[in-house]
Structure formats: C-alpha cells, structure tokens
Amino acid sequence: MKNKKRNEEKRQNPYKYSFTIDQEKCIKCDWCLKEKPHDNCILMLKELDTDSKNNPIAYKLAERKRDMNVIWINSDECTRCGICEKVCPVDAIDRSLIQTK
Ligand code: SF4
Numbered sequence: 001m002k003n004k005k006r007n008e009e010k011r012q013n014p015y016k017y018s019f020t021i022d023q024e025k026c027i028k029c030d031w032c033l034k035e036k037p038h039d040n041c042i043l044m045l046k047e048l049d050t051d052s053k054n055n056p057i058a059y060k061l062a063e064r065k066r067d068m069n070v071i072w073i074n075s076d077e078c079t080r081c082g083i084c085e086k087v088c089p090v091d092a093i094d095r096s097l098i099q100t101k
Pocket residue numbers: 019035036037038041042073074077078079080081082083084085
C-alpha cells in the first residue's frame with residue numbers, strides 16, 4: 001500500500017533529477033562504470049554528437065576502454081539512484097532538478 005502511494009506521488013511529480021558528467025572534470029577512472037546498477041545507464045563512448053543546447057543527437061559506443069573518449073550518462077536508462085555521484089572521486093557528476101511536465 002505504501003509503495004502504491006509512493007509510486008503515485010512519483011508519477012504526479014513534475015520534477016526529477018537529471019545526472020550529467022562534467023567532461024572537463026571527468027578523469028575517466030571508470031569507478032562509476034564499475035558501480036552502476038544498470039548495464040546501460042552509463043556508457044563508454046567513442047563519439048558523442050550534441051546539438052547547440054548540448055542535447056545528445058547521436059553516439060558511437062567504444063568497444064574497449066582504450067577506444068573510449070567520453071563517459072556519458074544515458075538519461076533514458078538512469079533511475080536516479082545517485083550511486084555514480086557518490087563514487088566519483090573528482091565530483092564530476094552533476095545533479096540538477098528538471099521539470100518534466
Ligand atoms: S544515478 Fe544511478 S542509475 Fe543514474 S547513471 Fe548514476 S548510477 Fe546509473
């Protein structure tokens with residue numbers, strides 16, 4: 001019953017946290033990749049194309065760590081658990097509140 005109420009509150013909440021990696025700060029230590037709870041919430045990328053507002057348009061996955069140029073949070077798979085933010089040694093992961101409705 002409690003869970004049902006919480007889920008309903010979540011569904012109606014017009015705000016959610018968005019997690020992003022500050023590429024200037026990221027030292028590509030891969031700690032967040034090791035601790036992530038979902039396979040695809042944080043990705044190793046070879047390339048990332050963004051539009052003028054810094055929204056992702058297209059990306060190419062890196063097969064191996066040595067091909068990785070960007071570590072990127074895939075907001076479609078992120079469940080906003082905050083684990084990556086906690087393990088990052090250089091505070092490269094930003095959390096911001098965004099409006100969804
Ligand atoms: S907040 Fe959690 S789910 Fe989202 S990217 Fe970080 S580790 Fe993955």
